[in-house]
Amino acid sequence: MEVVVTRNIPSAALNVLNKRFKVDLWQSDDIIPRETLISKIKAKDGLLCLLTDKIDKEVLDSAGDRLQAVSTISVGVDHINRSECTMRGIKIGYTPEVLTAATAEFAVGLLLSTSRRIVEGTHAAKRSNSVCFFILCQKYKVTNDVTACVLVLLVDDKTTDRVGTILILRIANFSHSYFFKKDKAFEENLWVHFASFPDLLRESDFIISCCSFNQSTDGVFDKEAFKQMKNSAIFVNIARGGVVNQDDLYDALSRNVIRGAGLDVTTPEPLPTDHPLFTLDNCVVTPHIGSASEKTRTEMTMLAVENLICALENRAMPAQY
Numbered sequence: 624m625e626v627v628v629t630r631n632i633p634s635a636a637l638n639v640l641n642k643r644f645k646v647d648l649w650q651s652d653d654i655i656p657r658e659t660l661i662s663k664i665k666a667k668d669g670l671l672c673l674l675t676d677k678i679d680k681e682v683l684d685s686a687g688d689r690l691q692a693v694s695t696i697s698v699g700v701d702h703i704n705r706s707e708c709t710m711r712g713i714k715i716g717y718t719p720e721v722l723t724a725a726t727a728e729f730a731v732g733l734l735l736s737t738s739r740r741i742v743e744g745t746h747a748a749k750r751s752n753s754v755c756f757f758i759l760c761q762k763y764k765v766t767n768d769v770t771a772c773v774l775v776l777l778v779d780d781k782t783t784d785r786v787g788t789i790l791i792l793r794i795a796n797f798s799h800s801y802f803f804k805k806d807k808a809f810e811e812n813l814w815v816h817f818a819s820f821p822d823l824l825r826e827s828d829f830i831i832s833c834c835s836f837n838q839s840t841d842g843v844f845d846k847e848a849f850k851q852m853k854n855s856a857i858f859v860n861i862a863r864g865g866v867v868n869q870d871d872l873y874d875a876l877s878r879n880v881i882r883g884a885g886l887d888v889t890t891p892e893p894l895p896t897d898h899p900l901f902t903l904d905n906c907v908v909t910p911h912i913g914s915a916s917e918k919t920r921t922e923m924t925m926l927a928v929e930n931l932i933c934a935l936e937n938r939a940m941p942a943q944y
């Protein structure tokens with residue numbers, strides 16, 4: 624059997640695949656060009672991909688009848704046309720659970736670095752060569768204390784619930800948490816409270832988006848949403864860039880409609896270096912590294928490899944979507 628792998632993966636994972644299949648590897652840390660993927664996937668049995676690879680009808684058409692499984696090294700599957708896969712009997716593997724803690728912890732880091740202006744402070748320290756100046760400068764006193772603030776999570780399905788749950792536990796000592804989700808078990812077990820979307824926008828000091836990207840969350844953080852937030856609100860997105868209208872966010876940040884934003888996800892990814900969001904002091908952008916701890920990325924890759932092997936050997940995948 625033959626499989627395509629769309630990125631340099633750790634050699635341990637590659638060796639496992641090489642022992643079983645003929646592997647056509649895109650041997651690079653860069654995103655595989657679309658035309659290359661379309662050509663490589665012809666007559667292949669399996670595909671190991673990343674969330675940066677759009678697996679749509681055109682790619683599946685190019686693969687032809689032999690393709691049996693698409694295994695993604697991600698928990699999100701919004702880059703894969705799931706209905707086309709179902710119609711063609713193609714199994715989808717993904718990587719839930721193993722990245723939950725790393726992603727939740729990263730969200731805490733992004734929240735703190737945005738609210739306490741850590742990145743901006745680092746740049747200021749380098750520029751001024753004087754920490755005292757930084758401490759005394761009035762401008763930098765405008766930061767949000769995380770303690771005793773209300774924090775809100777936009778969580779909407781089982782997968783993102785997991786990240787939300789760990790996130791709540793990690794920040795339990797800082798703040799009260801509210802959810803845009805009606806779930807008694809959540810409220811009782813985690814001591815969180817349900818809030819409607821408009822209420823949470825109005826009441827929160829911090830808003831963390833960790834939902835999946837779908838029709839109901841597409842562009843949900845737009846001009847109207849930012850207008851309803853407090854002027855001192857900090858917005859953090861670890862979900863998908865598509866949940867935010869980026870022009871509206873730029874507008875809200877540059878006109879101080881909200882105080883700051885921390886974005887691990889953007890549209891597109893990577894975000895072009897000349898993008899206006901990079902010109903703002905009150906916006907921290909990271910290149911989708913929520914799950915990028917060494918242990919987590921290795922576990923994700925191994926799980927994705929196992930998913931692919933099981934699918935092609937007609938065994939139950941450890942994590943089938």
Ligand code: DGY
Nearest residue numbers: 696697698699913914
């Ligand atoms: C995923 O795997 O979908 C996450 O976005 C990684 O951070």
